[in-house]
Amino acid sequence: MTTHERMRRVYAGRLPDRVPFLDSPWEHTIRRWHREGLPEGVSWVDYFGLDHTVGIHPDTGPRLPTEVLEETDDYVIRRNDWGATLKHFKTHNSTDEALDFTVKSRDVWEQVKPRIRPDPDRIPWENLKRNYATWRENGYWIQGIGWFSFDVIHSRLVGTERLLISLIDDPDWFVDMVNHILTVNLQLLDVAWEAGYTFDEFRFPDDLGYKLTQFMSLDMYRNLVKPYHRRCVEWARRKGIVVYLHSCGDVRPFVPEFVEVGIDCLNPLEVKAGMDPPAIKEQFGDRLVLHGGINAVLWTDTAAIERQIRQFLPALKEGGRYIFGSDHSIPSAVSFEDFKRIVALYKELGSYE
DSSP states (O other): OOHHHHHHHHHHTOOOSBOOBOOOBOHHHHHHHHHTTOOTTOOHHHHHTOOOEEEEOOOOSOOOOOEEEEEOSSEEEEEOTTSEEEEEESSSOOOOEEEEESOOSHHHHHHHGGGOOOOGGGSOHHHHHHHHHHHHHTTOEEEEEOOOSHHHIIIIIIOHHHHHHHHHHOHHHHHHHHHHHHHHHHHHHHHHHHTTOOOSEEEEEOOOEETTEESSOHHHIIIIIHHHHHHHHHHHHHHTOEEEEEOOSOOGGGHHHHHHHTOOEEEOOOGGGTOOHHHHHHHHTTTOEEEOOBOGGGTTOHHHHHHHHHHHHHHHHTTSOEEBOBSSOBOTTSOHHHHHHHHHHHHHHSBOO
8 A cells, every 4th residue: 555545544444554654753863874774865764665744834934034143063043034042952853942032022923923924935836846746646645734833833933931821811812823823824725735736634733731731721722722723624624634633742631622623633642741542542543543652762772662562552553543653753862773673563563464
């Protein structure tokens, strides 16, 4: 089967030939694998015969002026086009450290807001013209990417603490930001779709939790976040496509809400934050595709990761609706040989034939 055929079966609740394998190694992880035996010019997905996804990712930011503020051999500090000042580490992969933000008040947002508009040049036309036909011919799973949510606004636009306080003091500000950026996002994807660049899935990140808890109460989720989740689902249904939510952290209280609103797939099922993928599978596996749930912390411990895969994979693949992957991304501590063993075990246990 192609990835496209495999994924269509997964979302339809039918058994494919094997569980799909989708993951995202860090850049430094892939560099290490090339040093340790992955041939240059060959992707890790092709080398291991795994699954191909690609994304159509429109630019939904305010396109503010960018600037490098400081650079050393170890890191670079730059102000990006969302107005966030971030420290990016060169020597290892990690989430960039947020140092400052341009949008610190509703007044500044009102000045920035008109810069976020559905200009045609925000769509990656050249990439689509060059590659789209090949993606379809080779059976890739194509995603329309959303970049607009609570996760994006707190981490890219205004800062976590500032946004969390505003959810209490001025929730209408958050509602205005998320709905404006989402509107532009969907308009741009509509333009790409109408130009013939259709996609199979609407995927967006919305990290609503961290270790053992959530950024907001269940009531706050229902009042402020769930309405735009529902809007995403309704938009996708009109196109006949599915909705994929990436939400890091412990989001267990929200899972029934995700199911009720119509989210089709939940990722990454972050075990190290408190998620319990087998329990979620048992309760929601007939209505929700699960992706991930293999603890990234264990991937360098051969015995531990083998135990978890042997424990989790048979349960999670039961009846279909499961996509194999780490519970976030594959760290650079994972050697090429370690990953070979993980792939071999996945192929042994993940087959339906």
